[in-house]
Amino acid sequence: MFRRAGLPYEPADVTRELGSWETFFAAGEQLRKRLPGTYLLTDITSVFEMSVNQGTKRYVDRERHFIGDQEHVRTAWDRAVEAKRRRIVSDLVSGTPDQLSAVQDGKLPSQLNASWATNDIKTGVPRTTGRWRVAACPGGPSNIGGSFLSVTKACREPEEAFRIISWVLDAANQAQGFVDAGLFPSTPASYGLRTLREPDPFFGGQITMDVFGPAAQKIPVAYDSPYDTALSQPVKDEIKNVGVLGKDPEQAWRDAMHTCRRIAEHLGVSY
Amino acid sequence: MATALDGKPSPVLADPSAVRGKRGRRAYWHLYAAISPFYLLFLCFGLVPVGFSLYLSFHRWDGLGRMEWAGLSQYRYLLADSDFWSSIGNTVVIWALATFPMVFLAMVTAVMLNSAVRFKNVYRFAYFLPNVTSVVAVAIIFGSVFSTNFGLVNALLQAVGLDQVAWLNTPWGIKVAIATLMTWQWTGYNAIIFLAGLQTIPGELYEAARIDGAGPVATFFRVTLPLMRPVLLFVLVVSTVTGLQSFSEPQVLLQNTANESAFSGGPGHAGRTMVLYFFQQTFDNNDFGYGAAVAWGIFLVVALFSIVNWRLVQRRGEE
Numbered sequence: 001m002f003r004r005a006g007l008p009y010e011p012a013d014v015t016r017e018l019g020s021w022e023t024f025f026a027a028g029e030q031l032r033k034r035l036p037g038t039y040l041l042t043d044i045t046s047v048f049e050m051s052v053n054q055g056t057k058r059y060v061d062r063e064r065h066f067i068g069d070q071e072h073v074r075t076a077w078d079r080a081v082e083a084k085r086r087r088i089v090s091d092l093v094s095g096t097p098d099q100l101s102a103v104q105d106g107k108l109p110s111q112l113n114a115s116w117a118t119n120d121i122k123t124g125v126p127r128t129t130g131r132w133r134v135a136a137c138p139g140g141p142s143n144i145g146g147s148f149l150s151v152t153k154a155c156r157e158p159e160e161a162f163r164i165i166s167w168v169l170d171a172a173n174q175a176q177g178f179v180d181a182g183l184f185p186s187t188p189a190s191y192g193l194r195t196l197r198e199p200d201p202f203f204g205g206q207i208t209m210d211v212f213g214p215a216a217q218k219i220p221v222a223y224d225s226p227y228d229t230a231l232s233q234p235v236k237d238e239i240k241n242v243g244v245l246g247k248d249p250e251q252a253w254r255d256a257m258h259t260c261r262r263i264a265e266h267l268g269v270s271y
Numbered sequence: 272m273a274t275a276l277d278g279k280p281s282p283v284l285a286d287p288s289a290v291r292g293k294r295g296r297r298a299y300w301h302l303y304a305a306i307s308p309f310y311l312l313f314l315c316f317g318l319v320p321v322g323f324s325l326y327l328s329f330h331r332w333d334g335l336g337r338m339e340w341a342g343l344s345q346y347r348y349l350l351a352d353s354d355f356w357s358s359i360g361n362t363v364v365i366w367a368l369a370t371f372p373m374v375f376l377a378m379v380t381a382v383m384l385n386s387a388v389r390f391k392n393v394y395r396f397a398y399f400l401p402n403v404t405s406v407v408a409v410a411i412i413f414g415s416v417f418s419t420n421f422g423l424v425n426a427l428l429q430a431v432g433l434d435q436v437a438w439l440n441t442p443w444g445i446k447v448a449i450a451t452l453m454t455w456q457w458t459g460y461n462a463i464i465f466l467a468g469l470q471t472i473p474g475e476l477y478e479a480a481r482i483d484g485a486g487p488v489a490t491f492f493r494v495t496l497p498l499m500r501p502v503l504l505f506v507l508v509v510s511t512v513t514g515l516q517s518f519s520e521p522q523v524l525l526q527n528t529a530n531e532s533a534f535s536g537g538p539g540h541a542g543r544t545m546v547l548y549f550f551q552q553t554f555d556n557n558d559f560g561y562g563a564a565v566a567w568g569i570f571l572v573v574a575l576f577s578i579v580n581w582r583l584v585q586r587r588g589e590e
Contacts, residue, residue, distance in 0.1 A: 093440060093538075095526075097418040152335070226333065230556035237535050244440050244538040259354070266348050267558065 001109035005034040011206060014135035021051075021079055024138035028088025031109070038107050039090040042099055044080040044243040045236065046112045047089075051076030052232075053142040053222075059232045060225035066264045066271035068231055069257055080239050081249045093244065100124050112137055114144040115212050119182035122202050129202045134211045141215035143222065146184070184212060191216075227269050234259035328563035338560075345564035355565060357540065358548040359572055361446070365521075365544065366514040368450035369457075374506060376458045381465030382491070395466070398459030409456060410523035414439070417448040417524075439525065442541035449520050449542055457513070461506045468502030469495065504584040511576045516569070518546040545569045 002009040007027050008017045018024045028040030041047065052058065052073060059068035067073075083089050090108060092099040102108045104125045111117060121132065149168065151161045167173065174185035175193045190196060191213040199205040225231075238256035241247040264271045296303075328346070331339040349355055384394055401409070416423045417438035425435045438444035472495065480490045496503075521542035526533040534551035536543025543551075549569060553562025 091437070091440070092419075096439065097415045097422075098420050101421060226557065230558065233535060233551075233555070237540065240535075241539055245442075247539075262352075266561070267556075 001031070001035065001038060001106045005031040005038070007031065009133070011133045011135045011211060014133070015211070018138055019136060021047075021139045025083060025086055025088055028083070029086055032088060038109065040088040040108075040110055041083065041112065042090055042092055042094045042102075042108050043240075044083045044089050045094070045240055047083045048076050048080035048236070048239045049144070050112045050137060050142040051079050051139065053144055054137075054140050054220060056220045056222045058222050058224060058228055059235075060227045060269055062223055062225075064225070064227070064269050066231060066260060066269050068235055068260055069271070073235065074253075077235070077239060077249075077253060081242060084243060089243065091244070095120075104128060106131075112142075115178065115184040115208070116182040118202070118208065122182075130204050132203050133206055134203055134208045136211060136215060141219050143219045145224065146186070178209075184216065188213070188217065227264075227267055230263055230267060231260050231269065234263065324563040324566055327560055328567055330560045332559040333557045334559050341560055345561050346567075348561065349564050349568050354540070354543075355545075355548060355568060358536075358543050358545045361536070361541065362515055362517065362544040362546075362572075365446050365449050365453070365517060365542075366511070368446060369453035370507075370510045370514055372450075373454040373458050373461065373510065374503075376454070377461035377465055377506070380458060380462035381469055382495075384462060384466050385469045395463060398462050400459065401456045402460040404456070406456070406519040407523050409452060410520055413448065413452045413455075414524055417444070417451075440538055442539045445521075445525065445537050445541040449517065449524060452520050452524065453514060453517060457510065461510070464506055465499070465502060468499050472498050500584060504581065507580045507584065508577050511580055512573055515573045515576060516546050517544050518550065521547055522550075545572065 002014070005027075007030060008014050018027050024040075031038055031040050055072045055076075057067055057070070057072045059066065059073070061067050090099075090102065092102055092108070099108065103121075104127055111121070113120075118134070121128070149165045151158050151165070155161050169186055171185070171187050171189040171193060172195075174183075174187055175190040175195045177183040178185050178190070179195050179198075185191065185196075191209055196209045196213075197207060200208055235256045238247070238252040242249050242252045261271055263269075327338075329341060329343070331341045331345075380398060384391065384398070415421070417425075419425060419435060419437045419440065422438065424438065429435065436444055438448050476494050476498075477490060480494050485493060521536055521544055522533060525535075525537035525542045534543075534547050534555055536547055545565070546569065549562055549565040552558050552565055
């Protein structure tokens, strides 16, 4: 679809030419004009999420202070609103049958997401095999988060638990997780393993680790507070309302901040 | 005293004598043993968690660390929490949209089943089937049924010349979709309950009504409905208790992608029911103390509705 819209379509070209949000949005406008009914992205939520996750600050800092009202979140918010204003997003909701069928028909030719989304695409729209490529995220690598393992104080066999965790996290197992489900390996030692150097037919024979690996090594590190979930949800919900329901962005921002302040007060987070 | 021996409350025995009572209790131990599984399970999975949640609601707890005494502050926050109040509103609207059509349809179905001559059991089985189907599976199917471009509902609307509705993208559409799912799932179950009620009404009453010249409609409203009042009460109370605790329906229907909260209830929080909100507070935000307070708020709302239902149906009986 990128080729038909006159846009760069080789991963290296996409990374180079659509590397900033501005060029990416402009490409979205060109796509819509050349191929009416086609949108660059499903929703504005992904623009917002990726933008926040490109920064080194999130919603609550180490001093238990709410920072979700600051410039870094507001910039991401404005960028998401801009995506809607420039009409490069569809009115569909990610993960619904409507969205999947639009993806299959080539009406939604790109997504901003983490490596595990490759598995969602493979299982959700298997017929699109060979039509996808992985390129760098506009605006730089973005950290969508991940899970961690820990040994609690109540653990009866901490050494055994540690051995199991070490096994789960060893380079070969982590590489297998990427092959099986697109789960990104927790250790850079996995990147060069032979299993991750295999061309992926779903991505037209691309070695996707060539894109994911370097991005991971440049990933911004941000402090993820235990209060982050509670104090980011109102903002995410409101940006969704802007995207899906067409709510006034200023009103939505005020509502989000109002809810955040209330929750912060309740959780003992200063603002 | 004897009661202290086994720690069980004294059963109602005919003889008040302590000696007889003691021997009696010993003699009946196998009966106690026979009924004990329910009480033990109830103690483990009912009473203890209920008690613990009450204790929890007076604390601040993240689920792992130390609990901190919070007094009534969780409840104070609950009263001022507009999100909780809006979730009550959502729940009640969805409950009403689901329950009233459901009771009506169940009654009609029951009357039809009652007069059906052939394949009675096949129908009963078919109507009961939705109720024993997994809610998750049903919600996934309904997600397709209510999808905008390829959904069955929109296909029907377009067949009669109406416009598409983005069911799962608009606040009212979300509520209607959840309510429809619940109606579909519970109509058969309640029809079977109504049917059982209908079959307890003696045939002579209908005969007498016919002799007095009552038509089918008059018979239904003058004979069937009054005698069905206890069954109707049961159905309403059960529907209230289950309907006000809807969780899986909105959770599965409105959860879209892995990087979004599964408990936010869709655009505009339109599908955020009370229990969904409780889950979000407890397991997304790890705010267990507040979650427990929300759970007790839900309990009060459900209790209030059940009492209102009971009074309404009861009072009509007295008139």
